[in-house]
Amino acid sequence: MSLTDKAIEQIRELIRTGALPPGSKLPPEAELAAQLGLSRNLAREAVKALAVARVLEVKRGDGTYVGSLQASVLLESVSGAVELLQGDSAALLDLMEVRRLLEPVATALAALRISDEQLALVKQHLDAMREAQDDVERLNAHDAAFHRAVVAATGNESLLALLEGVSGRTLRARVWRGLVDTRAAGRTLTEHEAIYEALACRDAALSQAAALLHVTSTERWLRRHLESGDSAAHAPAASGRSTVGTA
Template sequence: MPLATTRRAGLVDQVIDQMRSAITTGEWRVGERIPTEPELVTALGVGRNTVREAVRALAHAGLLEVRQGDGTFVRATSELSGAVKRLVGSELRDVLEVRRTLEVEGARLAASARTEFELDELNRLIEARDEARAAKQWDRFVQIDADFHHLIVVASRNKLLAELHAGLTEAIKASIEILDNTPAHAGKINHRGLLSAIQDKDADRAVKEAGGFLAEALSYLDDHPE
């Protein structure tokens, strides 16, 4: 879908909005190179300086990555995701601690409140997650993993808990990507123990499983602060 031609007023802001829309709607996908500067100039009907300012702003926000000599690539789907992908140390710790708070309680409640339909869907997500990892489809893997954790929270039947968790979707996805690229966790987290506990309606075991890998991640951060 081609970008719409901009109006005369507020050109930079309009270009930023249209480029952000191309990213968030998936027209420009994460990891892909966006159209070249001349192509954007032609498509948008604006000058090179306007395009450059828009690209610079989106790169600063973390949505785009400019690679000298190679082009400009989509780095994240939102400012939050772009920021979290750069997180290290205490900031990443904050995300993981919030995840632990929400997801452990979500798992505890889901062990009692989940439906058979939700259980079937959780099983389907685990299988799809394994398939994505085996195929090295990393973006799909991260999305499925995030969907799995969110469905558990939804299955808690606590609407506020689910809304809070949904509001952190991009941060959660980014933290999943970071964890899966650390030597201590790469390929080792399968969540089948968590699924089994929820299936068995064992709340205590669900709490242990939901908090276990996040506690290990926090411990890893303690040992590798940089």
């Protein structure tokens, strides 16, 4: 570990042990450095790194505070990392595998917990996807919203943040572009409809099966087109914050 890494770990340990609970203010830089046995420069670099990771929040003119430490905030960095992996075929397939492990189970949980209002929101995005037809940008946006609404219905913020992290906007756009170009978008829409119908029945097993079929189908499509060097799978797409759902 570098000296900066060790300094970061020391501050993280103060947070883990409760010496610096969420919302608390850090001591002034000189005092913090002396408390940890660090130089002021190392303490400053450690604070900067933890602020970038959203663990700490620097308020100009006021000081530095420990953040909320909510999973949805701390896991945001996963989304940024995923966007940087978009040119790595092996990494993309690894991410799809992670999604296949998590999303079907999340969908089953959603079937048990989803409210009528949440189900109506899922249907709203499904209807918008049907209307979008060949408009990749709209399909992309409502596909993301569809899956986010499903996972949000679990009430599990950590699960939502993880799935948002592994399903990059750029990758999702590539997949939709390829599906539209190969006239396979209709099949994918049918898979979304099956997920919705299972949720509407509040059938956890059926919801899990429908989501697994959908994610596996998308994963197979992506694998086939990445391995063949298909331009649709590798084409650049609009960048942006990652959101749940890849077709």
